[in-house]
Amino acid sequence: EAQVTQNPRYLITVTGKKLTVTCSQNMNHEYMSWYRQDPGLGLRQIYYSMNVEVTDKGDVPEGYKVSRKEKRNFPLILESPSPNQTSLYFCASSPRGVAGVYEQYFGPGTRLTVT
């Protein structure tokens, strides 16, 4: 089944404790992206990747890191989480690098709480 998977689905952590949220897609998509969703603000892009070893900042990249060593995986790293990073996070992928032309496939989401 074609899908985007994220782990963990739920995470409660403390300020400053490094964490990684994994994202994997099995559709051989070139484009992958991370979003955070907060009430009233919609989906804001954190980072995106047009292909392996190619990543770029989105609208809200501060406090986050990403890597794209393999085509299928695009982990999101929070080196020192803070409470303002409490949010619902979505990973998404698209078939091509020109992502605006193609639909995005979203993972199930990761709800992160930082205390």
Next chain:
Amino acid sequence: GQQVMQIPQYQHVQEGEDFTTYCNSSTTLSNIQWYKQRPGGHPVFLIQLVKSGEVKKQKRLTFQFGEAKKNSSLHITATQTTDVGTYFCRVRGNKLVFGAGTILRVKS
């Protein structure tokens, strides 16, 4: 800079009533996509519009792209409880952005 606004932010309708959400941009768009997110779920792609004045239909849903390619609408005829959720537009102007979404609640 590019701004996109979705209106209304929230709408509560009686089952069977119609519903419309609008996506308005400050700049001309090359295309627009619509997504639906059910409560507790993830966004799911509905449709993409590319041409000026384009109208597409999916059963009870009608999507329209404005003549000036600066706005779009999603209209649902005779809403059902299965229509509840948040509807997002995703636009491509000088960059790709999602609108803040319109939350639809349906009273049965």
